[in-house]
Amino acid sequence: MSSSYKLASRTNHPRNTLIHVGPVTIGGEEPVLIAGPCSVESRDQIMHSARVVAENGGNVLRGGCFKPRTSPYSFQGLGYEGLDLLVEAGRTYGLPVITEVMDSEDVGRIAEKADILQIGSRNMQNFTLLKAVGRTHTPVMLKRGMMSSIDEWLAAAEYILAEGNTNVILCERGIRTFETATRNTLDLGAVPVLLERTHLPVIVDPAHACGVRRWVAPLAKASLAVGAHGVMVEMHPNPAEALSDGEQSLTFDEFASLAATLVPAWAAVC
Amino acid sequence: MSSSYKLASRTNHPRNTLIHVGPVTIGGEEPVLIAGPCSVESRDQIMHSARVVAENGGNVLRGGCFKPRTSPYSFQGLGYEGLDLLVEAGRTYGLPVITEVMDSEDVGRIAEKADILQIGSRNMQNFTLLKAVGRTHTPVMLKRGMMSSIDEWLAAAEYILAEGNTNVILCERGIRTFETATRNTLDLGAVPVLLERTHLPVIVDPAHACGVRRWVAPLAKASLAVGAHGVMVEMHPNPAEALSDGEQSLTFDEFASLAATLVPAWAAVC
Amino acid sequence: MSSSYKLASRTNHPRNTLIHVGPVTIGGEEPVLIAGPCSVESRDQIMHSARVVAENGGNVLRGGCFKPRTSPYSFQGLGYEGLDLLVEAGRTYGLPVITEVMDSEDVGRIAEKADILQIGSRNMQNFTLLKAVGRTHTPVMLKRGMMSSIDEWLAAAEYILAEGNTNVILCERGIRTFETATRNTLDLGAVPVLLERTHLPVIVDPAHACGVRRWVAPLAKASLAVGAHGVMVEMHPNPAEALSDGEQSLTFDEFASLAATLVPAWAAVC
């Protein structure tokens, strides 16, 4: 299968890829902390979130503007209006921003403003979209499909790399299994496998996997302990009123507490 | 969850949806047989295939022109040139044609020529694409995502229906499980569940699930026995030289033999 | 892996194994219908069930006496008292009986009375138990573990065969997957794989897989269509009051209706 991902393979590129986004380096010795609300909902919400991210040592601000939702009747995001709010919040607090892109037609316009483009799990094998982001030079965070093998994931990354964009970040976010106690099953065993097979940075998103706020912090610590280059978490000023993913979003206090423990945890286990 | 698919739900639409494509009705008493090569490879190949489909009582000609492939280095299809060949072959032998569409930008152009648009498994939750085919009036066959629950699948169908296109056909093609003896696990139990929950027609594609030519015929018979409205199979003049999916494609003789047994099987079990 | 099951392998034993149980042959041209309640609950219940099985052409009477239950607080079966009732009912109506054995210490005593010993899914790799039934000459029906690959299942059968008992029947009953619309996912694709790899008879139990009474009949038909040597179903005089598995048990009328369609279905598809 490794012939499906020769550009992504560590065999052909032994050194880790470092991805520079403003002041942040992803893939290096220092772990990164990506945080923000699931969806951008209002100016107040994203500005407040950005401030809390920055004050607690977070590195990148996340916020969804175009939301892939299982049901056509769920909140679909604020679109470009949300993107402008996200960018404003990021600039105000000195944080690069990441947002999801769902449509190849939107890639150019979003890439002008966002610092990192996210490809969501459901689009991991949307090859048209992969090629479109591959034709930009904006860093891309490729989330693992919830039923995709590691090798299929690396082959999906290859679609981006093969178009010329070398700035690809992988994000483990849980796979679908028979277990229903957690929303998905976080596959932390994938991290050492990836670190062996590819030179690309690996981020872990524990909240989408477990689906419950209380379990995010221990899984975030474990993600760094197993060797990930960073974690991405969701937080919200008032999770109970979030328009999406409230159950797995941290409160600001919970986020502050998590942030305070992650860096020493990382230092100890390396 | 049924609030995610009110248009697809049988509760709100008790009678079966019948989809008329040229002389063929999908969703009615008579099962349909959709057949053809995985990919259109040449004029000879598709013309020969179409003749064999027609001569053996097949109802619809399939052929991929735009191919979603795990690896960017695999054969990606002949594109619009392939589509023209497919349409020519269908017209010559009186068969409506079905082909996959992968990109929302291509929907309009493909819908002008193809009789049925296929949404592949990897794109089942490509919501941009679902909305785009929903804005046409061309029948759409929505394949189940290999990671998707029945309810998520119906919610994906809802995206198409909600845009105004009522001609949606569902196609079970196997789900991903731990078992590796077969390529995927054909979920025939999904058929009676679907027949209860939705009014949309249900087709089964046994070949993608089992991945081995010898096992296609018994699974096709079982698909009709369990109540599906039809089956879709792959065949090729010379499977050993097929550019994609050769291992699961029937030879023409195997196809003729399968076609000869399907209709009596259906009659007996209804 | 085939070295793990050389006695079970068709390579070393090309002809189908036929298992004779009283007047019934399992593994031959005629499909068998095994039916009865999940648990033996009372003399009336099992006698009535046996009569209905016999009157509708059923071949073997099933009834659980020792029940493996997820919770220690669920009904655990009537034990040897239930076995005596089961045997009495079988003799009265001329039906061989099958019951589950859970403990190697019980094997000898149960084998004196039952015609077929069932090994349940949870015990498929209880190697002590497999060896114990292997030392009898009583036919054994080995249900697939809900977590077990086809090759592991055949290797489990090998434990029985290697002890000298050649009368092993395999029973597909669904595997565990992410899909929750059905209780488990019936893997009918396993049937043609088994028919190729082994000479042992293959029975399908659709009710444990789907978990819902209404879906049992279509899956039973599909099981014969795909090539199984028979089906096993649960029925009960009053499913709503059954002490176990009521939701998936057929009423007597539903059973009669299913039995009436199975044989013609089989004839048509062979």
Next chain:
Amino acid sequence: MSSSYKLASRTNHPRNTLIHVGPVTIGGEEPVLIAGPCSVESRDQIMHSARVVAENGGNVLRGGCFKPRTSPYSFQGLGYEGLDLLVEAGRTYGLPVITEVMDSEDVGRIAEKADILQIGSRNMQNFTLLKAVGRTHTPVMLKRGMMSSIDEWLAAAEYILAEGNTNVILCERGIRTFETATRNTLDLGAVPVLLERTHLPVIVDPAHACGVRRWVAPLAKASLAVGAHGVMVEMHPNPAEALSDGEQSLTFDEFASLAATLVPAWAAVC
């Protein structure tokens, strides 16, 4: 479902259960390290292993004597002779010993010598065996079935508790999923779920899940980071010649290196 495990539930027993085995406490503040070869193979092998475990701060010596093997033709263990060697090695180096019990008939005899009885994954729902170990007072480590939900696992623990044995330890060892890059998928998300639902100690066995020696250490660190009360690893003087599980066994040097990093890792993340 919690009615299936009222004795195991934290609701009814808010404080952590502490299990005392010789000088070791399992379930308390200090993590435990259980180590040793997969199988006891010879006096030299187990004595040497025990010395290395003790010298590096390991707390409990593991060694299989009765081995559940997928194939009847694989090495089945040294039996009681192996148990005597294991006990001798443990006594020599001051380590309590744990070994697997597969048969209810063996429970009494093994419980006289071993300090902890292990129930393997394949026997997690062997209810006869669970009841048998429940009638002893020897601590029991119950490994999770590879396709068992957390609630089924707790209900299996309940079988032991309900017989009167309160000394139950849970051991996560990976679940079966579609991913084949690792042998199974280690479900570290189960750890915080368990810590919430039950008062029983939770150990993680990363090697059976990943199946590759190089990935054991990062997953062991992550296991402590996520909150487990200890880890169990396999090591062998010469993994290439191990009679079972050589691929996932650590060398003595790798074990020493792992042991040296685990305790500081634990301290930092608590």
